[in-house]
Amino acid sequence: MAKKVFKIIGIILAVIVLAVFLFLLWNYIRIQRGDLVKWDNQWYTQKELEEKFPPQEYDVPAKNTPEQIYAKFRQALLDNDIELALEQIREENRDGYREAFKDEEKLKEWIGELPENIIKENEYNNLAYYDLDMGTEYKNTVSFTKNQNGYWEIDQI
Incomplete structure (x- = not known):
C-alpha cells in the first residue's frame, strides 16, 4: 500500500x-x-x-512646421496670451507648463531669454529637435512631436 x-x-x-x-x-x-x-x-x-504602447509614427503629411509652432508660442508669450501659448504644447504636458507659467517673475525672465529663431538639430518621422541659442554655455533644446493629424506640437521646451 x-x-x-x-x-x-x-x-x-x-x-x-x-x-x-x-x-x-x-x-x-x-x-x-x-x-x-x-x-x-x-x-x-x-x-x-x-x-x-501604440506606434508613434504617423505617416501623414505635416500641416505646419516646428518653426511656425515655436514662433506662435513665443509671440503668444510676448503678448501675455498664456492660453494660446499652451495650445502649442502637447495636451499631456500642458498642466505642467500651466503651473510653471504661474510664477510671473520667472516667466518674464524666461520670455526675455527666448531667441527669435530656433536651429534645426534633428528630425525623424514625427519627432523633431531644435536648439535654442539662449546665450548660455549649456545646450537648450526644444522637442516637437507630430500628432496623428499631422500637426506639430511642442513636446518639451
Whole structure:
C-alpha cells in the first residue's frame, strides 16, 4: 500500500515537474521568437505591447512646421496670451507648463531669454529637435512631436 502511494505521488510530482519544464520551454521559445517581451519588469505579448504602447509614427503629411509652432508660442508669450501659448504644447504636458507659467517673475525672465529663431538639430518621422541659442554655455533644446493629424506640437521646451 505504501509503495502504491509513493508511486502515485512520484508520478504526480513527475507530471508537475514536466509541466513546469514544458511551460518554461514554451515561454523561452516565445521570447526567442519575439512573441513575448519584457518591458518595465512586466511580460507582454506582442499584441498587449502594441495596445499599451501604440506606434508613434504617423505617416501623414505635416500641416505646419516646428518653426511656425515655436514662433506662435513665443509671440503668444510676448503678448501675455498664456492660453494660446499652451495650445502649442502637447495636451499631456500642458498642466505642467500651466503651473510653471504661474510664477510671473520667472516667466518674464524666461520670455526675455527666448531667441527669435530656433536651429534645426534633428528630425525623424514625427519627432523633431531644435536648439535654442539662449546665450548660455549649456545646450537648450526644444522637442516637437507630430500628432496623428499631422500637426506639430511642442513636446518639451
